[in-house]
Amino acid sequence: MTSLTSLTIATARTGLKKKDFSALELTDAYLAAMEKARLLNAYIVETPEKAREMAKASDARLAKGEGGPLEGIPLGIKDLFATRGVHTQAASHVLDSFKPTYESTVTSNLWRDGAVMLGKLNMDEFAMGSSNETSYYGNVINPWKRRKSNAALVPGGSSGGSATAVAAQLCAAATATDTGGSIRQPAAFTGTVGIKPTYGRCSRWGIVAFASSLDQAGPIGRDVRDAAIMLKSMASVDSKDTTSVDLPVPDYESAIGRSIKGLRVGIPKEYRVDPMPVEIDALWSQGAAWLKEQGAEVVDISLPHTKYALPAYYIVAPAEASSNLARYDGVRYGLRISGDDIVSMYENSRAAGFGPEVQRRIMIGTYVLSAGYYDAYYVRAQKVRTLIKRDFDEAWSKVDVVLTPATPSAAFAPGEITDPIQMYLNDIFTVTVNMAGLPGIAVPAGISSDGLPLALQLIGKPFDEEMLFQTAAALERAAGKYEAPQWW
Amino acid sequence: MSVDQATVRRVARLARIKVKDEDLPRLAGELNSILHWIEQLNEVDISGVEPLTSVVNMKMKTRKDEVIDGHYPADVVKNAPAQEDAFFMVPKVVE
Numbered sequence: 110m111t112s113l114t115s116l117t118i119a120t121a122r123t124g125l126k127k128k129d130f131s132a133l134e135l136t137d138a139y140l141a142a143m144e145k146a147r148l149l150n151a152y153i154v155e156t157p158e159k160a161r162e163m164a165k166a167s168d169a170r171l172a173k174g175e176g177g178p179l180e181g182i183p184l185g186i187k188d189l190f191a192t193r194g195v196h197t198q199a200a201s202h203v204l205d206s207f208k209p210t211y212e213s214t215v216t217s218n219l220w221r222d223g224a225v226m227l228g229k230l231n232m233d234e235f236a237m238g239s240s241n242e243t244s245y246y247g248n249v250i251n252p253w254k255r256r257k258s259n260a261a262l263v264p265g266g267s268s269g270g271s272a273t274a275v276a277a278q279l280c281a282a283a284t285a286t287d288t289g290g291s292i293r294q295p296a297a298f299t300g301t302v303g304i305k306p307t308y309g310r311c312s313r314w315g316i317v318a319f320a321s322s323l324d325q326a327g328p329i330g331r332d333v334r335d336a337a338i339m340l341k342s343m344a345s346v347d348s349k350d351t352t353s354v355d356l357p358v359p360d361y362e363s364a365i366g367r368s369i370k371g372l373r374v375g376i377p378k379e380y381r382v383d384p385m386p387v388e389i390d391a392l393w394s395q396g397a398a399w400l401k402e403q404g405a406e407v408v409d410i411s412l413p414h415t416k417y418a419l420p421a422y423y424i425v426a427p428a429e430a431s432s433n434l435a436r437y438d439g440v441r442y443g444l445r446i447s448g449d450d451i452v453s454m455y456e457n458s459r460a461a462g463f464g465p466e467v468q469r470r471i472m473i474g475t476y477v478l479s480a481g482y483y484d485a486y487y488v489r490a491q492k493v494r495t496l497i498k499r500d501f502d503e504a505w506s507k508v509d510v511v512l513t514p515a516t517p518s519a520a521f522a523p524g525e526i527t528d529p530i531q532m533y534l535n536d537i538f539t540v541t542v543n544m545a546g547l548p549g550i551a552v553p554a555g556i557s558s559d560g561l562p563l564a565l566q567l568i569g570k571p572f573d574e575e576m577l578f579q580t581a582a583a584l585e586r587a588a589g590k591y592e593a594p595q596w597w
Numbered sequence: 598m599s600v601d602q603a604t605v606r607r608v609a610r611l612a613r614i615k616v617k618d619e620d621l622p623r624l625a626g627e628l629n630s631i632l633h634w635i636e637q638l639n640e641v642d643i644s645g646v647e648p649l650t651s652v653v654n655m656k657m658k659t660r661k662d663e664v665i666d667g668h669y670p671a672d673v674v675k676n677a678p679a680q681e682d683a684f685f686m687v688p689k690v691v692e
Contacts, residue, residue: 210672308652322652351658420635431612438613440685445678451688456615468614472624473631475612476600486635491648493641498649529627530634546652571653 113138114278118182118335121281125171125181132171132181136164136225139183143227143279146597149250151274153188154196155228163225170223179342180223185280187271188229189236190216190326191315195226199317200244201234203437203462205444213315214347215284215326222342227280231270234464235434236288236319239535241269241295242523243466251299251520252277252593256560262520265295265535271329272299276593282330282339286316288323289422290539293551293566296329297515300553300562300591302336302581303329307571308546309354311340312347320429321352323422323543332590333552333581337361340574356572364575365582370404372580375508379415380538382517388563389514392555396512396565399587400580408508412500417493418541423533424477424490425544430467431474437462469529498545501568510580511568513538515551519561538566548574552581554588562591600628 113135116124124130140157160183167181191197191209198204212220220226233243240263241249249269251262253276264273268285272295275283285292287305296303304327311326318324328339341361347353376397381390397407439445439458446457463471477486504511517537526532542549547568554565565584569577600608602621605628609616616624670683679686 207676210669210675309655348658348660352653354653354655355658414641417638417641420638423631424635424638435613439678440687441674442676443678448688451690452613453615454688455613459613460615463614469624469627469631471612471614472605472608472628476604476608476628476632479608479611488648489638489641489643491650492643492646493638494649495646496641496643498652529631 114142116281117331118179118281118338121182122180132164132167132225133161135181136160136183136227139227139280146277146279148597149252149273149277150247151231151249151270151277151279152185152228153200153231153246153270156195156226159195160225160227163220167223167225177221177223178338179219181225182223182281183225183227184219185227185230185271185274185283186216187268187283187285188232189286189317190284191317192216192226192229196229197317198245199235200232200246201462201464201467202245203443203459205462207442209315211315214312214345214349215316215343218342218345219284224342230274230283233267233269233466235317235430235467236267236286236291237430237466237470238266239290239294239532240521240523240526241266243464245464248523249273252597253299253520253561254596260522262561263298263523265298265520267291268295268303268329272296272301272303275299275301275329275331277595277597282328282335284326284343285329286324286326287543288319288426289543290536292327292329293539293549294516294535296551297553297564298520298562300593301329301331302333302550302552303327304336304340304550304574304577305542305548306340306344306574307548309352310548310572310574311344312350312353314347314349318433320426321433322429323426325543333578333585334362334365336550337365337578354572359575361574361578364579367579368404369400369580369583372400372405372510373508374400374405374407374580375410375504375511376407377410377412377415377511377513379412380513382537386517388557389517392563392565393512393514396554396584399584400512402587403583410504410507410511412504412541414493414496414500415541418497418544419533419537421490421493421497422540422544423473424486425494427470427474428478428487429474431471431478434467434471466529494544497541501545501547505570509570510576513566513568515539515564515566519557519559519563542568547571548577550577550581552584552588553591554584556591600625600632
């Protein structure tokens, strides 16, 4: 990998300030890397002209001694974010040729801070998936491979393109979204850092909606510091999003390096699933030991309703999705397949436009919301959700942060998991966090016996992302950083 | 709770997704296994529990009821498959 693309955001911004290289040189280095890595299929659309234009503008600002916190930093943007005039289709055929005439708040914030757009990143269709195998644009390939194996592996999902692009150094960092684990799980599978902030921290305006009470935007970066730098720019209070919470955005980066002496770290016993993979259990114990060595206090806690989070999620999320995806009907945008009448037009367009996983979830959602079933399913799931949140509320009186594994396994091969429920189980450790609206971060913490990255997850109190970065940095200090060897 | 092929057909109608006859058995099977897995939620004691409607404890924000945006119909219809004079064109809706 060329040396410029190996720089983190933190080191690149210093280099740009010192004029070691220009923003244009940095962008060109990434564009060249992207060209070489097309077989990974991380990008759906590359935007080289726009990127160079933005880089030149950054150079002009830097020459005057001006510039924002992300000035000249080249980023990849998940296809779920509306980017003015650029392909935005949530990796779905149903939004065929859609180019928004507006910009999402999160990406507006990034451009305001001087960042450069390299392109739109691949993902599971409508953010529904844990392996990036449901994209209309094909699978994404994980830069990591098993030791002595040439088999392609999945990067996780739904933000598979984002995770792969960061791990393969095809961007300095990427935007992603997380509804049930879609930032944290692919970060875990690719040895990168991914944070899902508290619900309401980042504006959802201009992000294609999947499940409105669960969706959150967040960054995937090469290390904890880069993730903190990204979140500072991405987050904002937005009047266009009524779920955006009125709290100022702290300087997350300054939390890194703070001592964790006296920090109470909760270990929830219900995350020890049955069967518990030996490697994952060992990594979890190792993480707790590392934090203890740095002065933290490890506390056993109980989150009794943990195991019900995943089935409850698979009622709530599809229900909300069935409502959010009703707008894709071929009328105002996207794919239109004609029919004898308006209803046939809807039915044909949606059948041809949505992939099988999306159709499955819309159907489940429609069913559980339909007359006669609403109380038995949706209302019950919402009540279980209250109990899941309450478990955490009670835990915060005993601990400051919760440590769990991020995923039940390392990355697997495409086609290996065909049973939908088996696929859903990938999110078993992450889904509780979305259901409770809490912030969660995945930090690479070890390598499996197969040579693949494994990660730990830290869960925090609402709007306590600083604590997450502080603790994640402590784990990172002990665990070190992980880089995928380049084979492409 | 079990869904039969007639129910799948009804749900597909509600969701406005055309399902081919030959796909009905597979879909019914998939939906059934998911719904069966979800059934474990019936184990939970939810007596006296309110449904969670908001993860954040906040009062919904409101704004003054005034027009602060708009007046760009060309942008609104820009991505439409069929449009005329800033109207979306569709097959006849009402007989």
